[in-house]
Amino acid sequence: MYYSSGNYESFARPLKPEGVDSKSAYLIGSGLGALAAACFLVRDGQMKGENIHILEKDPIPGGACDGYEYPDRGFVMRGGREMDNHFECMWDIMRSIPSIETEGVSVLDEYYWLNKKDPNFSLCRATENKGKDAHTDGKFGLSDKGLMQIMKLFMTPDEKLYDLRIDQVFDEEVLNSNFWMYWRTMFAFENWHSALEMKLYLQRFVHHIGGLPDFKALRFTKYNQYESMILPMVNYLKKHNVDFQYGVHVTNVEFEIKKDKKTAKKILCLKNGKEEHIDLTENELVFITNGSCTENSTMGDQDKPAEMNSEIKPGSCWDMWRKIAAQDSSFGNPEKFCSDTEKTNWMSATVTTLDKKIVPYIQNICKRDPFSGNVVTGGIVTARDSNWLLSWTFNRQPQFRTQPEGQLVGWIYGLFSDKPGNFVKKTMRECTGKEICMEWLYHMGVPEDQIENLAENSAKTIPVMMPYITAFFMPRKAGDRPNVVPEGSVNFAFLGQFAETVRDTIFTTEYSIRTGMEAVYTLLNVDRGIPEVWGSVYDVRNLLDATVKLSDGKKLTDINLPLKEKIAMKEALKKIQGTEVEKLLKSYNVI
Numbered sequence: 001m002y003y004s005s006g007n008y009e010s011f012a013r014p015l016k017p018e019g020v021d022s023k024s025a026y027l028i029g030s031g032l033g034a035l036a037a038a039c040f041l042v043r044d045g046q047m048k049g050e051n052i053h054i055l056e057k058d059p060i061p062g063g064a065c066d067g068y069e070y071p072d073r074g075f076v077m078r079g080g081r082e083m084d085n086h087f088e089c090m091w092d093i094m095r096s097i098p099s100i101e102t103e104g105v106s107v108l109d110e111y112y113w114l115n116k117k118d119p120n121f122s123l124c125r126a127t128e129n130k131g132k133d134a135h136t137d138g139k140f141g142l143s144d145k146g147l148m149q150i151m152k153l154f155m156t157p158d159e160k161l162y163d164l165r166i167d168q169v170f171d172e173e174v175l176n177s178n179f180w181m182y183w184r185t186m187f188a189f190e191n192w193h194s195a196l197e198m199k200l201y202l203q204r205f206v207h208h209i210g211g212l213p214d215f216k217a218l219r220f221t222k223y224n225q226y227e228s229m230i231l232p233m234v235n236y237l238k239k240h241n242v243d244f245q246y247g248v249h250v251t252n253v254e255f256e257i258k259k260d261k262k263t264a265k266k267i268l269c270l271k272n273g274k275e276e277h278i279d280l281t282e283n284e285l286v287f288i289t290n291g292s293c294t295e296n297s298t299m300g301d302q303d304k305p306a307e308m309n310s311e312i313k314p315g316s317c318w319d320m321w322r323k324i325a326a327q328d329s330s331f332g333n334p335e336k337f338c339s340d341t342e343k344t345n346w347m348s349a350t351v352t353t354l355d356k357k358i359v360p361y362i363q364n365i366c367k368r369d370p371f372s373g374n375v376v377t378g379g380i381v382t383a384r385d386s387n388w389l390l391s392w393t394f395n396r397q398p399q400f401r402t403q404p405e406g407q408l409v410g411w412i413y414g415l416f417s418d419k420p421g422n423f424v425k426k427t428m429r430e431c432t433g434k435e436i437c438m439e440w441l442y443h444m445g446v447p448e449d450q451i452e453n454l455a456e457n458s459a460k461t462i463p464v465m466m467p468y469i470t471a472f473f474m475p476r477k478a479g480d481r482p483n484v485v486p487e488g489s490v491n492f493a494f495l496g497q498f499a500e501t502v503r504d505t506i507f508t509t510e511y512s513i514r515t516g517m518e519a520v521y522t523l524l525n526v527d528r529g530i531p532e533v534w535g536s537v538y539d540v541r542n543l544l545d546a547t548v549k550l551s552d553g554k555k556l557t558d559i560n561l562p563l564k565e566k567i568a569m570k571e572a573l574k575k576i577q578g579t580e581v582e583k584l585l586k587s588y589n590v591i
Contacts, residue, residue, distance in 0.1 A: 001485075001522040002103055004529025010092070014528035016046045016585060022283055023524070024051035024269060026251045029289030029317070031063020032509060034234045035497035036516030037287050039093050042240045047242030055248040057315060061234055065497075065509075066295040067400065073301050075409045076350045076462050079469075080393065081229075082186075082379070083111075083219045084208065088508035088531035089517045097232045101222070107232050114222055121216040123367040123380035126181065128385045131365060131393055131445025136178050138213040139552050144560050153199050154206075161196040162477035169195045169313070172378045179550070182212045183384045185391045187507065188417065192343055193473035202221040204505045207536035209546035215379035224399050227364025229509070247272065248316030253288060253322040253492070262328065264492040270315055280294035285491050287516075290324065290482065291337060291498035292317035293507075298491050302433040306465035307418075318468075321498070325482075332482040337474050337498065341467040344474060347428050349436045349463040351392075357458040359408065362394060362446040369383040370394055370408050377465050380413075383443035387421055388414030392440060409525045412440050414537070417465070423451070433461035472497045472506045484515050485522045486503065493519035503533040544588040556590050 025041055027034040039055060041047045054061070067077045077159070083090070093109040096183055126134035142150070153161075164190065174180055175191060183189060187201060197271045211217025215364050221228030238244070249270040256263045264286040267278040280286065295317050300306035312318045321334040338343070353359060362370055366377040373396060380391040394410040401410055417429040423442035431439070437455035446454060455461070481500040485493045493499075497506045499515045517530055536542040541570065551559070561569065573591065576582045587591045 001518055002529055003532035005532050006536070009529040010272055010531065012528055014044050014460055014526050015180075017034055017524040019283075019482070020047050020524060023047060023285060024283065025053065025054070025285040025287065026280075027054045027287045027289075027495075028063035028267070028320075029063060029292075029495070030054050030056040030058075031289055031496060032065050032229070033294075033499075033512035033516045034063075034287060034289055035061065035230065035499075036093055036513040037520050038237050038242055038516075039097065040517050040520040040526075041500045041524075042237065042242070043093070043096055043133070044526050044528060045152055045520050046286070047240040047524075047561075049237065051202075053215060053243045054158065054244050055244065055250055055267075056244065056246050057249045058506070059246050060232040062226050063289070063292065065225040065230050066294075067226035069400060069402055073299065073462050074350075074460050075403065076299065076349055076464065077224050077354050077409075077411055078297060078464050078466060079401070079413075080395070080411055081221070081225045081509050083221070083509060083510050084205070084217070085219065086207070086534035086536075087508070087513075088534060090510050091394055091512040092517070092531060093376060093513060096237050100227075100232050100235055103160040104163070107229070107353075109220060111219070111228075115219040116469065118374045119216070120220060120375050120378050122214045122381070124365050124377075124381055124392075125215070126364060126382045126384045127443065128383070131361065132203075133365075134384050136213060136464075139178055140182070140550055141178040141552070143173050143177075146170075146177055146179070147559075149174050150179075150202070150414055150550065156199060156203050157476070158196055158199070161194075161199055161474045162500060164194050165192045165475055166194040166198050167191040169198075173471065178213070179317065181382060181384060185389065186212065186215075186414065188346065188415065188470055189249055189415075189473060190343065190470065192475075193450075193470065194475045196476065198504075199472050203537040204503070205536075206546045207539070207542045210549040211318050218373075218379055219476070220332075220395050222396060223308075223401060227401055228477065231242075236401065250320055251284060251315050251336060253318060255324075255327050255492075257328050258486050258488075261490060262330075262486060262488045262492075263490040278353050280491065282491050286493075287325070288320075288494050289317065289490060289496045290321040290332065290494050291334060291468075291471065291496070293497060294466055294468050295468050297464055300433055300463040300465075302460055302462070305430055305432055306347065306463040308341070308345070308465050308467060310467045328486075329479070330486040332498070333422055333480040333499075336476050336480045337471040338468060340474070342418070344469065344470055345417055345465065345467045346413060346415050347436075347463060347465050348411060349433060349461050351410050351412055351440065351459050351461045353408045353410075353459050356406070356460050358441070358444075358455055361441070361446055362410075365444065366394070370397055373397065385422070386441070386443055386591070387419045388416050388438065390414045390443060412461075414434060418465065421487055423448070429465060431463065436463050437461040470507075484518045489523075491523065491525055491544075495519055540584070541588065544590050548589050553589065556585075
């Protein structure tokens with residue numbers, strides 16, 4: 001397996017890997033990483049579909065990428081996915097996945113045309129004081145000291161950030177800024193999360209720093225992530241005769257560990273309540289989704305809270321990873337991620353409007369017609385003064401293909417599930433769907449005497465508690481996540497958000513798909529380059545642009561530097577006069 005860039009290998013088709021016809025594959029889980037791996041096995045590995053077996057404990061595929069209409073509850077989305085034009089592995093496979101909407105085009109084509117025609121941007125990023133525009137006005141609001149803290153983190157080697165928290169590298173100069181409000185609500189970072197992961201995110205998305213305040217950097221699918229991404233992949237795999245098995249709880253994978261050779265020998269599982277096993281040879285490949293951000297998710301309803309359930313049971317991803325990790329140190333350390341749910345949980349809720357009474361309040365904030373079929377909020381709107389740090393969004397409508405005309409489906413989430421609300425004096429985790437809707441309506445500016453009636457009769461709200469939703473952001477060090485293909489592996493790989501690959505960042509669709517691509521290409525020795533992570537961190541133009549935008553347009557000469565550094569800077573600027581360097585700095589408004 002090797003990385004490449006440019007279009008020479010992007011459009012090339014690899015030769016059929018040697019010996020693939022005698023191989024088969026078992027994929028544990030059917031989340032985005034596993035589905036991507038299966039697609040790469042079919043397309044580039046040229047493995048027969050009937051030799052590919054997907055083992056899923058739930059009755060439907062997709063993992064965290066969900067979006068369903070439950071007969072007894074209504075529409076539910078646990079989360080949403082923001083995409084980037086430089087998700088190189090994602091677009092590599094999506095160009096080959098046929099759309100389920102439009103005959104003869106790919107998911108990539110459909111997505112590309114949609115976002116060209118209707119580009120994303122927000123007209124109101126944050127509110128305060130009951131729905132009034134907070135007038136962040138695209139400003140990051142960072143002091144010179146805060147800027148230096150961000151730049152220092154950006155330049156710090158990974159190994160110096162092992163097991164450190166964000167609040168150990170940033171103080172109030174950053175944590176009280178607009179920048180941190182934008183960042184933490186967009187990516188779901190908490191102050192106690194990993195400083196290493198924060199640094200990796202800064203480097204990974206440095207080319208999009210300028211798009212943080214208004215989300216113009218983002219792109220979204222037409223419908224919810226399940227219908228727009230998962231269903232097309234499942235259809236593609238089924239057309240190639242891939243075997244989907246549901247209700248299969250994999251409890252362990254047993255390995256034979258030798259000095260320089262590690263082989264998966266047996267998959268242990270519960271099927272219809274009975275213990276079964278699958279014996280493995282070196283020609284039977286195993287792709288393991290270890291850990292899950294949506295494990296133990298619970299749903300409430302309009303009149304019932306979603307329970308907090310942190311118990312790790314046999315057959316869960318976490319229990320399976322614990323048993324796997326006990327067999328070899330290179331298989332990671334799940335306890336780093338799953339042992340403190342008070343630091344890894346938050347709640348979301350799906351709200352469906354039932355009539356037109358709430359719509360004017362949405363429209364007043366987003367400044368768009370929610371029924372136009374185009375961008376509505378353009379990403380989340382954060383109620384900056386919310387005790388829950390509540391954010392909400394309405395993407396293009398309809399969000400579901402079966403959504404009735406005249407209804408809107410939106411998404412609410414709160415980072416602090418243990419704090420009493422501003423209007424509903426309960427913690428978010430104690431609230432019913434109706435009460436979460438009431439708190440949201442309060443922050444939307446609905447008159448207080450109308451809030452309860454609208455929440456009860458003009459909307460249906462389904463809360464979801466997710467104890468492990470940001471488990472992957474917990475402070476960590478090298479080795480806490482297993483490599484996608486551990487050293488010495490003969491026939492197995494790890495997939496998803498708790499597997500380790502270089503330079504990319506977790507909690508993205510790209511990360512899951514990249515791990516699937518790297519796993520398949522390595523185990524089958526596919527002779528084609530995997531697109532490297534977009535190299536904006538090495539592009540001086542992106543670095544200059546991000547630096548100026550983070551400082552709200554302040555030039556280098558306006559920064560309050562100590563006298564010694566000021567003199568050194570003046571001398572340096574004299575030396576570059578009349579050079580290409582001076583032209584470059586001026587073109588990005590650095591000087």
